[in-house]
Amino acid sequence: xxxxxxxxxxxxxxxxxxxxxxxxxxxxxxxxxxxxxxxxxxxxxxxxxxxxxxxxxxxxxxxxxxxxxxxxxxxxxxxxxxxxxxxxxxxxxxxxxxxxxxxxxxxxxxxxxxxxxxxxxxxxxxxxxxxxxxxxxxxxxxxxxxxxxxxxxxxxxxxxxxxxxxxxxxxxxxxxxxxxxxxxxxxxxxxxxxxxxxxxxxxxxxxxxxxxxxxxxxxxxxxxxxxxxxxxxxxxxxxxxxxxxxxxxxxxxxxxxxxxxxxxxxxxxxxxxxxxxxxxxxxxxxxxxxxxxxxxxxxxxxxxxxxxxxxxxxxxxxxxxxxxxxxxxxxxxxxx
Numbered sequence: 001x002x003x004x005x006x007x008x009x010x011x012x013x014x015x016x017x018x019x020x021x022x023x024x025x026x027x028x029x030x031x032x033x034x035x036x037x038x039x040x041x042x043x044x045x046x047x048x049x050x051x052x053x054x055x056x057x058x059x060x061x062x063x064x065x066x067x068x069x070x071x072x073x074x075x076x077x078x079x080x081x082x083x084x085x086x087x088x089x090x091x092x093x094x095x096x097x098x099x100x101x102x103x104x105x106x107x108x109x110x111x112x113x114x115x116x117x118x119x120x121x122x123x124x125x126x127x128x129x130x131x132x133x134x135x136x137x138x139x140x141x142x143x144x145x146x147x148x149x150x151x152x153x154x155x156x157x158x159x160x161x162x163x164x165x166x167x168x169x170x171x172x173x174x175x176x177x178x179x180x181x182x183x184x185x186x187x188x189x190x191x192x193x194x195x196x197x198x199x200x201x202x203x204x205x206x207x208x209x210x211x212x213x214x215x216x217x218x219x220x221x222x223x224x225x226x227x228x229x230x231x232x233x234x235x236x237x238x239x240x241x242x243x244x245x246x247x248x249x250x251x252x253x254x255x256x257x258x259x260x261x262x263x264x265x266x267x268x269x270x271x272x273x274x275x276x277x278x279x280x281x282x283x284x285x286x287x288x289x290x291x292x293x294x295x296x297x298x299x300x301x302x303x304x305x306x307x308x309x310x311x312x313x314x315x316x317x318x319x320x321x322x323x324x325x326x327x328x329x330x331x332x333x334x335x336x
Contacts, residue, residue, distance in 0.1 A: 006049070010179050014046050014167055015053070021154055023165050024122055029057045031089070031120040033111055034080075036062075036073050036188030039126035041080075042176035043168055045183055047124070048084060059087040061114045061123070063107045066096045073188055080186070089114045100198050112159035120162065127152050127166045130173035133223040134203045141199075143294075146237075150230035169228075172220050241278030244271050248279060261287050261330040265323070268304050276301055287330050290316060303328045 018024050032047060034040045044060065051058055060081045064074050074090055081088035091110035097103040111123045132152045139148035158164040168176070180187055196202050211219040248267040263283060268276050280300045284292035299312040303323050311322035319332050 008179065008182070010042075010171065010175060011046060011049055013170070015050055017167055017170065018050075018054070023155060023167055024054065024056065024124070027055045027057075028122055029059075029120045030122045030124055031059050031061050031111065031115050031118075033107070033123060033125045034060045034062055034077050035126075035190065036077050037126075037190045038180045038185075038187045039128055039131075039168065039173065039176045041185045041187055042171075042179045042183075043124065043126040044080075044084075045179075045185060046167075048086075059089060059118070059120065061089045061091070061111055063110045064090060064092045065103055065106075066093050069190075076186070076188055087118075089118065100200060108158065108164070111164075112162055115162045116159055122163050122165050123158055124165045124167065126168055126176075128168045128171050128173050128176060129224040130204075130208075130220050132169055132227050133208065133220040134200055136223050136227050137203050137207060138200055145294075146230055147234050150227050150234050152227070153231055169224065237274060237278055241275050241282060244268070244275050245279035245282045249283070263300075263328040264326055265304050265328060266326050273301070276304060283330075287332070288315065288317070288319060300328065 024030060030047070032040075032044050034044055047056070047058060050056075060077065062074055062077045064070065074092075078088045078090070091114060093106055093110075097106055111125075114120070115123050135151045136149050139151060142148070152166060152169065154167075154169060155163050155165045194201065194205070196205060208219060216222060244267070245263075248263045250264070263280070268279065271279070277297055281292050281297050284296060284300070296315060300321055303310055303312070303321060306323050308323055308325060312320050314320050317332075319330070321328050321330050323329075
C-alpha cells in the first residue's frame, strides 16, 4: 500500500467504497481505462496505491480515437504504464468518430474486446460524481424517463464475463483535480472536453457552474444523490415489471408457444400503470429491433382497457398491435 505519508483522505474513501459496495474483489484481474485526463490518472494512482492491499493484477487500456488533438497521447500513457511497471493495451479506432454517442459506444466495445482477449474480469472507468450530474441533466433535457436519470451505475455487465466498474461516483472533479496536483501526476489537457459544440461540454462548462453560483454550490452532490436513489427504484421496478411481463406473455393454448407474441390484458390490469408501461417496454424490446419510444409504449398501454378489435397505427417497419378478447396481439410487418 502507499506509504503512510502519501495516504490521503481520498485513498481512505475509495478503499472504504470498494469494501462496502463490493466493487472489486481481491486478486481480480483489473483493466483500467486511462484517457490521460485528471480523472483517469487520479483513479489509476489510487488503484496502484491500493494494489498491495487488494492483490489485484492491474493493467492500463487506452482507446485512441485518432483525433488530431490527441497526437502523442497514446505514447504518453504507454510511458506512464512502463514507469508503473504494468501492462499497457492500445485500441485504435478504424475511423475518426465525430459524435459523442458514437465515440462512447466504440470505447466500450474496445474496452470489452481488450478485456476478453486478455482475461480481465473487470474494466474500471473514472466516471465521477460530476459526470453523473452532467449525465442526469443531459438526459433530463433530452426527455428521458427515470431510467435515464439514474444513469452511470456503480457496476454493470460490459460483455460476457466482464464487469464495468465505476469507483469514483462519489468523488467530484474538483477533488480529482486536487489529488493529481498533490501527487504531481502528468495530466494531458483534453481539448475535446473544452469544445462547446458538444452538449455535455456545454453542461460541464456553462450550465453546472451557473447552478453552483446561483442555486446550490453542492449541485453535483445533490444531483448525484438523486441518481443513486433512482438507481435502486429502477432496479426494483424493472424486476417487478419483468415478472409481470412474463406472466402476461404465458399462453394457455396447447397450440401456441408458452410465450407467444401477445400480452394478457387481464394480467396487466392488475398492475399499476408504472409497471404496465415497463412491462410493455420490455415486451417491445423483444418483438422489435429498435428501442421503443414514449408514444409507442403509450399506444400499447392504451390497449389494456380498449374495446375489442382496437389497434395501434403502424410501428416502424409496418408492425402493429390489436386487441383480441383478453389479449393484445402483436403483428409483425408480414402480418404473422
